[in-house]
Amino acid sequence: MAAVCGNIEAELAELAGEEAHEYLASCGLTESGLERLIATSYLLPGLMSCRAWRVPIGSNAVKAAGAIHTDFEKTFIRAEVVNWKALIDHDGYAGVREKGLLRLEGKEYIVRDGDVLVIRHG
Numbered sequence: 001m002a003a004v005c006g007n008i009e010a011e012l013a014e015l016a017g018e019e020a021h022e023y024l025a026s027c028g029l030t031e032s033g034l035e036r037l038i039a040t041s042y043l044l045p046g047l048m049s050c051r052a053w054r055v056p057i058g059s060n061a062v063k064a065a066g067a068i069h070t071d072f073e074k075t076f077i078r079a080e081v082v083n084w085k086a087l088i089d090h091d092g093y094a095g096v097r098e099k100g101l102l103r104l105e106g107k108e109y110i111v112r113d114g115d116v117l118v119i120r121h122g
Contacts, residue, residue: 002040004033048113061109065119072119080118081105087116 066073
């Protein structure tokens, strides 16, 4: 269930960037009602977001690759995996590589919500 307060969402619509984060924090929240509503809309039917592709929760890397394109599933080799937040916090792939946060995963890796995958295929 996702509770949404119209007053808070209206205030957030008027704020940008850091001000919005500070306002959310002052309300004891870490994400907006819209973000919680979107996340819940995926969780209820047992889905998660894989960029713009819907992937069933519990999918392995091969099935997630297949959601993007069937050829990726057929010719899957490995996936480079990093959490989206780490990617942003460390200024992209160079930063996560430097920190050792980018990892190679095989066919049986279970994709987690928030993973960013670069599919290696042949």
